[in-house]
Amino acid sequence: MDAQVWEWRVATGEHPRQEGEQQLIERCRAGDMEAFGTLWQQHRTAVFRSILGIVGNPQDAEDLTQDAFLRAYRALDSFRGEAQLRTWLIRIGVHLAIDHVKRKKAHPEVSLDWDVGGGYADIDPHAAAERNELRETVRKAIDALPPHHRAVIVLRDMEGMDYSEMAQALGCSVGSVKLRLFRARRLLKQRLEVLLGGSP
Amino acid sequence: MKRLLCRWVEYYLALSVDDIETGLPAWVRRHLQSCARCQAEAGAYRRAREAVHQYAQLLPDAPSKGWQPLQVRAEMKQRVFPLQVALAPVAVAAVALTGFVLWQRASAPVDDRAPQSQVAQSIHLSQQEVAEQGRKAVGSATKGTKPKQNLPAQQVLPEPSKPAPSLRQTPSAPVHRSPRRILVAAQPAETAPEAESQPVAQPQSEPEVPVQPVLVEASPPVTRDIPEAFVVQPAYAAAAGGVE
Numbered sequence: 001m002d003a004q005v006w007e008w009r010v011a012t013g014e015h016p017r018q019e020g021e022q023q024l025i026e027r028c029r030a031g032d033m034e035a036f037g038t039l040w041q042q043h044r045t046a047v048f049r050s051i052l053g054i055v056g057n058p059q060d061a062e063d064l065t066q067d068a069f070l071r072a073y074r075a076l077d078s079f080r081g082e083a084q085l086r087t088w089l090i091r092i093g094v095h096l097a098i099d100h101v102k103r104k105k106a107h108p109e110v111s112l113d114w115d116v117g118g119g120y121a122d123i124d125p126h127a128a129a130e131r132n133e134l135r136e137t138v139r140k141a142i143d144a145l146p147p148h149h150r151a152v153i154v155l156r157d158m159e160g161m162d163y164s165e166m167a168q169a170l171g172c173s174v175g176s177v178k179l180r181l182f183r184a185r186r187l188l189k190q191r192l193e194v195l196l197g198g199s200p
Numbered sequence: 201m202k203r204l205l206c207r208w209v210e211y212y213l214a215l216s217v218d219d220i221e222t223g224l225p226a227w228v229r230r231h232l233q234s235c236a237r238c239q240a241e242a243g244a245y246r247r248a249r250e251a252v253h254q255y256a257q258l259l260p261d262a263p264s265k266g267w268q269p270l271q272v273r274a275e276m277k278q279r280v281f282p283l284q285v286a287l288a289p290v291a292v293a294a295v296a297l298t299g300f301v302l303w304q305r306a307s308a309p310v311d312d313r314a315p316q317s318q319v320a321q322s323i324h325l326s327q328q329e330v331a332e333q334g335r336k337a338v339g340s341a342t343k344g345t346k347p348k349q350n351l352p353a354q355q356v357l358p359e360p361s362k363p364a365p366s367l368r369q370t371p372s373a374p375v376h377r378s379p380r381r382i383l384v385a386a387q388p389a390e391t392a393p394e395a396e397s398q399p400v401a402q403p404q405s406e407p408e409v410p411v412q413p414v415l416v417e418a419s420p421p422v423t424r425d426i427p428e429a430f431v432v433q434p435a436y437a438a439a440a441g442g443v444e
Contacts, residue, residue: 033271040267048262062263066270073274131258138255157249158256178215185214189248196251 021085029076040069043086046159047093053154054097054147056139064100068093083168090159091169098147141191149184156181205231209238213245 021042027035047068052061071092072079079088142150148170155161155169166177209228216223224232232238 033274037267044262049259052259058260065262069270070273134251135255135258138251157252182211182214189244192248192251193244
């Protein structure tokens with residue numbers, strides 16, 4: 001298939017075939033790039049947003065998303081189907097993001113000009129400025145957390161995972177997830193109280 | 201300072217922040233109605249949750265243009281993979297062959313009839329010379345007596361047809377006897393070449409050298425000048441009438 005046609009189909013959400021995820025995985029294992037593109041289209045946003053919530057930089061998040069999907073493509077034979085494919089992909093991306101943050105050993109820089117979601121970047125300049133301020137404040141508070149605490153905040157509060165999915169994505173027990181989430185939320189609450197002055 | 205009960209309430213507030221009113225246990229809700237500090241904590245957690253949710257809505261979606269480079273990288277991996285599969289047996293065979301050759305060289309048996317190395321030959325020759333000189337020295341020093349102490353040293357000397365023994369197999373010689381240094385000091389012209397040819401690690405075949413004359417010659421010379429204070433002058437000697 002022509003690459004441009006396939007990219008257009010992927011961008012517009014038009015899939016060649018509506019089929020089950022397991023069939024797509026089997027086709028990917030056989031080397032079918034079309035099936036892999038369908039899986040990428042279905043899960044790229046979740047993986048990208050999880051990574052972006054941890055690293056805070058859209059460019060780094062985009063690169064790490066590609067690395068995560070490439071690793072997943074190479075390791076599809078080891079996917080046993082015990083967890084959902086989305087959870088497995090997010091797990092790969094979260095581990096890459098945590099390693100990235102540890103490797104940089106510095107708080108990730110947030111560019112002020114990345115496009116805010118929702119399509120209201122150009123509606124009201126005042127509202128856009130408020131959103132940017134809120135985003136900067138929350139980003140600073142999240143960046144003050146350790147990488148593992150960032151991951152639980154992102155998975156729970158941004159991706160809406162339950163505790164068992166988080167445990168599968170992070171490779172730990174449910175009890176560890178609860179303890180991490182408690183500590184992360186307490187730290188985040190304290191940090192936001194300082195940054196927002198107690199009245200957001 | 202927080203009470204223990206308030207700490208437990210905070211734990212529930214942090215974990216049940218998604219549905220604060222209905223997800224909490226009954227005893228926590230009762231405590232919240234009576235504790236102002238925990239009510240403030242609940243409000244702070246609620247505000248933090250709302251801020252994070254608003255932040256999550258502002259996160260951008262993944263760019264759709266990322267598929268093309270990903271496809272290129274994935275297909276490149278597919279193309280590279282058969283080449284690696286083809287080269288893997290060749291690499292394994294090369295490593296195995298190299299290892300086998302090295303192992304053969306390392307574990308090859310030593311041929312006794314093979315020519316020895318120069319070091320082994322020099323050690324062997326020096327041992328033969330030392331043995332001959334030792335026999336001569338013993339014969340000249342202990343005439344008519346039985347050389348009891350030199351017998352073991354002569355027995356352990358290697359035969360000419362056998363390879364040179366290693367240092368670990370060489371029996372240790374008696375250490376207390378060291379006349380060689382004295383002999384070199386007394387007769388440097390005769391013993392110096394012999395000392396050069398002898399290996400340091402073979403002291404068991406030292407020839408037995410007579411000790412007494414060497415000690416006399418190694419002592420300081422007796423012709424040292426006598427201080428003037430002790431020299432009897434001729435005038436004084438004549439006055440004393442004893443000396444001409």
